[in-house]
Amino acid sequence: MRVERTTEQTVPKEETVYTYDELKQCSNYLLERTQLRPKIGIICGSGLGGFADQLSDQDVFPYTDIPNFPTSTVEGHAGCMVIGKLSSIPVVCMKGRFHHYEGYPLWKCTMAVRVMKLMGVEKLLLTNAAGGVNSEYNIGDIMIIKDHMNFQGFGGNSPLFGVNDERFGPRFLAMNNAYDRDLRKKAKAIATEMKIENVIREGIYVMLGGPTYETVAETRMLQMLGVDAVGMSTVQEVIVARHCNMKVFALSLITNKCVTEYENDDMANHAEVIAVANNRKSEMEELSRRIVITMNADNTN
Numbered sequence: 001m002r003v004e005r006t007t008e009q010t011v012p013k014e015e016t017v018y019t020y021d022e023l024k025q026c027s028n029y030l031l032e033r034t035q036l037r038p039k040i041g042i043i044c045g046s047g048l049g050g051f052a053d054q055l056s057d058q059d060v061f062p063y064t065d066i067p068n069f070p071t072s073t074v075e076g077h078a079g080c081m082v083i084g085k086l087s088s089i090p091v092v093c094m095k096g097r098f099h100h101y102e103g104y105p106l107w108k109c110t111m112a113v114r115v116m117k118l119m120g121v122e123k124l125l126l127t128n129a130a131g132g133v134n135s136e137y138n139i140g141d142i143m144i145i146k147d148h149m150n151f152q153g154f155g156g157n158s159p160l161f162g163v164n165d166e167r168f169g170p171r172f173l174a175m176n177n178a179y180d181r182d183l184r185k186k187a188k189a190i191a192t193e194m195k196i197e198n199v200i201r202e203g204i205y206v207m208l209g210g211p212t213y214e215t216v217a218e219t220r221m222l223q224m225l226g227v228d229a230v231g232m233s234t235v236q237e238v239i240v241a242r243h244c245n246m247k248v249f250a251l252s253l254i255t256n257k258c259v260t261e262y263e264n265d266d267m268a269n270h271a272e273v274i275a276v277a278n279n280r281k282s283e284m285e286e287l288s289r290r291i292v293i294t295m296n297a298d299n300t301n
């Protein structure tokens with residue numbers, strides 16, 4: 001189903017998932033317009049798109065120009081694909097992702113991952129802004145995602161629903177070690193080199209549909225389940241990336257502490273999310289840059 005907005009009404013319309021050929025059209029469009037052949041893809045979280053500005057030799061493609069592409073509608077998600085070099089390494093960077101709460105089905109939110117795969121991308125680095133569920137987490141902490149809980153999957157929704165196209169991957173998919181163990185270990189060593197180990201965490205991310213932030217009762221439930229951080233993205237992208245055999249690494253920036261007491265009047269809000277992302281920009285960007293270098297040096301698959 002697609003939600004199409006007009007000025008007066010919201011009209012749901014039937015829509016089928018992207019065909020292989022439609023996604024190939026997108027990747028061809030990009031490859032025909034850049035000399036670079038990236039093997040590493042990056043998806044930037046809310047307020048974290050500035051990472052793409054670090055790239056040299058940039059070719060910039062607004063989503064509105066790429067055939068079959070959805071558009072970004074959220075503040076802090078610029079809405080363009082940037083292909084360029086990071087420390088001489090060719091990368092393709094999504095400056096702005098698609099979220100389920102924008103009205104896109106999960107298969108549509110994740111289409112760019114398959115486009116990257118068709119371009120030749122083998123490894124994916126994702127960032128997001130998330131609320132700290134673990135009471136020991138502080139605003140500004142950077143969490144290496146160790147694992148996720150796929151709540152949409154529990155509820156009967158997945159970006160892989162529908163006929164499986166074996167050209168992308170198998171019908172049934174194992175999800176252990178989705179967040180590559182070796183890259184997580186190396187990222188911790190990099191954080192120590194950067195002397196930011198005091199703000200580095202490793203934990204479990206859960207994606208809820210949003211756009212509401214969590215109630216006190218919901219946060220308490222997540223704590224009981226062992227969740228460390230909660231957001232509104234990433235899980236579906238990781239599922240699609242693993243389906244097409246990409247190696248995955250992901251970081252959550254803890255932009256707010258989820259409220260667990262009824263007497264606490266702190267209100268999560270997107271302006272704060274963007275402001276914290278802006279404050280932690282340099283650490284997030286340098287950590288990500290060094291991880292890209294590590295990913296590039298890694299020849300295992």
Ligand SMILES: O=P(O)(O)O[C@@H]1C[C@H](O)[C@@H](CO)O1
Nearest residue numbers: 045046128129232233270273
């Ligand atoms: O794209 P991410 O997951 O970084 O964005 C988070 C989740 C919502 O889109 C938004 C809420 O403030 O930030």
Ligand SMILES: Nc1nc2[nH]cnc2c(=O)[nH]1
Nearest residue numbers: 129130131230231232268
């Ligand atoms: N669901 C959710 N997403 C977020 N993104 C940034 N902060 C939060 C949060 O507290 N909850």
